[in-house]
Amino acid sequence: MTAAEPLVDVADVHVxxxxxxxxxxxxxTVADHGxxxxxxxxxxxxxxxxxxxxxxxxxxGRIVFAGRDITADPTHAIAAMGIGYVPEDRGVFAGxxxxxxxxxxxxxxxxxxxxxxxDLFPELARRANQPAxxxxxxxxxxxxxGRVLLNDNRLLIVDEPTKGLAPRVVxxxxxxxxxxxxxVPVLLVEQNLALVRRVAGQAVVVDAGRVVHTxxxxxxxxxAERTRELLGVSKTxxxxxxxxxxxx
Amino acid sequence: xxxxxxxxxxxxxxxxxxFLIASGLSLIFGLMDVLNFAHGAFLTxxxxxxxxxxxxxxxxxxxxxxxxxxxAFGVAAGTLxxxxxxxxxxxxxxxxxxxxxxxxxxxxxxxxxxxxxxxxADPLPFPRPELVSGTVTLLGAAIPTDRFLLIAxxxxxxxxxxxxxxxxxxxxxxxxxxxxxAMVTALGIDVRKSFTLVFAIGGAAAALAGAxxxxxxxxxxxxxxxxxxxxxxxxxxxxxxxxxxxxxxxSVAVGMVQQFANYYTVAGLGDxxxxxxxxxxxxxxxxxxxxxxxxxxx
Numbered sequence: 415m416t417a418a419e420p421l422v423d424v425a426d427v428h429v430x431x432x433x434x435x436x437x438x439x440x441x442x443t444v445a446d447h448g449x450x451x452x453x454x455x456x457x458x459x460x461x462x463x464x465x466x467x468x469x470x471x472x473x474x475g476r477i478v479f480a481g482r483d484i485t486a487d488p489t490h491a492i493a494a495m496g497i498g499y500v501p502e503d504r505g506v507f508a509g510x511x512x513x514x515x516x517x518x519x520x521x522x523x524x525x526x527x528x529x530x531x532x533d534l535f536p537e538l539a540r541r542a543n544q545p546a547x548x549x550x551x552x553x554x555x556x557x558x559x560g561r562v563l564l565n566d567n568r569l570l571i572v573d574e575p576t577k578g579l580a581p582r583v584v585x586x587x588x589x590x591x592x593x594x595x596x597x598v599p600v601l602l603v604e605q606n607l608a609l610v611r612r613v614a615g616q617a618v619v620v621d622a623g624r625v626v627h628t629x630x631x632x633x634x635x636x637x638a639e640r641t642r643e644l645l646g647v648s649k650t651x652x653x654x655x656x657x658x659x660x661x662x
Numbered sequence: 663x664x665x666x667x668x669x670x671x672x673x674x675x676x677x678x679x680x681f682l683i684a685s686g687l688s689l690i691f692g693l694m695d696v697l698n699f700a701h702g703a704f705l706t707x708x709x710x711x712x713x714x715x716x717x718x719x720x721x722x723x724x725x726x727x728x729x730x731x732x733x734a735f736g737v738a739a740g741t742l743x744x745x746x747x748x749x750x751x752x753x754x755x756x757x758x759x760x761x762x763x764x765x766x767x768x769x770x771x772x773x774x775x776x777x778x779x780x781x782x783a784d785p786l787p788f789p790r791p792e793l794v795s796g797t798v799t800l801l802g803a804a805i806p807t808d809r810f811l812l813i814a815x816x817x818x819x820x821x822x823x824x825x826x827x828x829x830x831x832x833x834x835x836x837x838x839x840x841x842x843x844a845m846v847t848a849l850g851i852d853v854r855k856s857f858t859l860v861f862a863i864g865g866a867a868a869a870l871a872g873a874x875x876x877x878x879x880x881x882x883x884x885x886x887x888x889x890x891x892x893x894x895x896x897x898x899x900x901x902x903x904x905x906x907x908x909x910x911x912x913s914v915a916v917g918m919v920q921q922f923a924n925y926y927t928v929a930g931l932g933d934x935x936x937x938x939x940x941x942x943x944x945x946x947x948x949x950x951x952x953x954x955x956x957x958x959x960x
Contacts, residue, residue, distance in 0.1 A: 470844055493850035505845040507838040518834045519849050561849070 419481065421446040421569055421599050427466050427475035429459075436462045437473070438623040444569065444616075449591075449600045451614035451631055455646045459623045460603045461502055464571045467601075468492055468499055480568060494521065498562025502573040502603070504554045508547025512538055512557055515546050519561040531560040534590050552583030559590055570594060573603040588612065607645075611635050619644045664802035669921045671800065675809030677917025678816030679878055682871035683890055684897035684909050685823060686864025692840040692903045694857050695759065696752055699766040701868055701894065702887030703773035704740045708869025709788075709882040710777055712736030716789045724789025732789070733873045737866050744865020748858050756857075770891070774884040785883045788876030808877040815874060816910075819867055823906050832859055896936055900943045915939065 420443035429437040444450045466473040469489040520526045532539040535556040576584045588609045619627035715722040715735035722731040755761045794808040827833040835856045839846045876882045901912030920932035
């Protein structure tokens with residue numbers, strides 16, 4: 415892979431689930447640095463897209479990661495290549511303690527970076543022996559993010575990290591995502607446009623199972639009319655630079 | 663009083679037998695969504711392999727260390743059978759539940775039929791080591807010694823499963839996999855290795871139940887595993903498919919209910935009483951006794 419090549423190249427990916435044609439030829443790339451944000455209204459196929467990259471849903475098409483075609487690879491092999499995944503529902507194991515959730519995520523051949531995780535989320539160290547199912551939503555999100563930070567991943571896929579969180583926790587999680595993005599490329603699915611504006615470089619907009627727009631995030635968000643058209647948000651809810659809020 | 667003590671200990675012994683079968687069944691269903699009707703076949707294989715070894719295997723026998731060698735052989739045979747079934751039959755059918763049911767039902771019929779073809783349908787007398795051949799008097803009740811052995815072995819297996827679940831990486835993977843298998847794979851873990859391990863553990867426990875069931879009943883028959891499997895399924899449903907401890911509690915409950923109902927009503931009504939308990943649990947606590955407990959194996 416050369417510097418000019420994308421880290422992820424998704425080409426003509428189709429997904430059918432229970433007879434419904436969810437993704438209808440999705441194509442886009444993820445840069446090898448910074449944050450690429452996957453945007454769109456509810457139910458347009460954003461989460462299915464990231465699941466398709468990870469092989470969590472049956473798909474056709476071609477997906478290349480770091481120069482290697484991973485379309486036929488099983489999920490565990492794709493993840494082991496260096497993709498960390500924070501799912502929309504956080505995916506923490508409720509019956510396992512915080513420490514066990516983190517221990518489970520340790521990969522062979524990697525020295526787990528507990529110092530980084532506990533530096534970002536000191537709460538996790540304090541609650542190490544607490545069952546993850548008893549954590550608050552924000553704490554579970556910290557655990558889900560902390561889990562992927564344990565290993566030296568080459569890409570993080572983070573699906574709606576601020577969804578359903580209290581405003582104070584949203585700020586904390588947003589800080590974490592911003593800090594993570596300085597070190598590792600991130601594919602971010604997010605409806606909180608303030609967070610997107612803060613961290614993302616490229617935008618990929620999905621609608622009805624197709625990519626309908628790619629380009630610079632700020633160019634998109636600064637064009638309120640285009641943002642409303644693509645994301646369905648009102649002019650007033652599109653955050654200007656430095657403004658909070660703005661859920662799509 | 664002595665009657666109650668006798669019923670309690672024999673109920674615990676029967677519950678211990680159920681636990682050995684049901685724990686593996688529950689693990690397999692919980693982690694892999696496989697309703698393994700072939701599980702009783704592993705019990706049959708364990709029972710007949712133990713009997714065969716006690717008669718024919720050099721170094722093995724029907725008493726003392728020789729019996730332990732025979733049991734070890736039986737457990738190894740059950741473990742091997744379970745591993746081969748998982749690799750050869752179940753793995754190609756993951757996610758295809760109807761086919762899995764068909765193939766495991768087929769195995770549950772084929773294995774006893776094969777055993778019957780080789781050793782006949784008549785019950786075979788099972789070796790009874792001297793150490794567990796008598797009775798022990800407890801609070802006035804003369805209790806067969808083998809019941810205590812069953813209870814002790816089941817307690818050891820329960821402790822082993824709990825330690826496996828909390829102290830080993832594979833145990834963690836199994837517990838997590840029961841909750842969300844897809845997420846485990848998304849962490850970069852090949853959960854299929856755990857499937858094979860869980861099947862092997864389940865097969866070993868069932869084979870051990872086969873050997874100890876031989877002691878309990880005094881004889882072995884080709885379809886012993888099939889009939890015990892029915893109660894193991896009931897235990898799994900009552901105990902919930904998410905907890906080994908729930909499985910143990912349900913095993914004891916089923917064993918006790920059977921023993922007390924058989925003694926205080928009419929012999930044979932114990933089985934009906936167990937079904938009534940099952941119905942009551944299903945109507946009042948969907949998900950079983952362990953519904954509210956988080957986690958699995960632990």
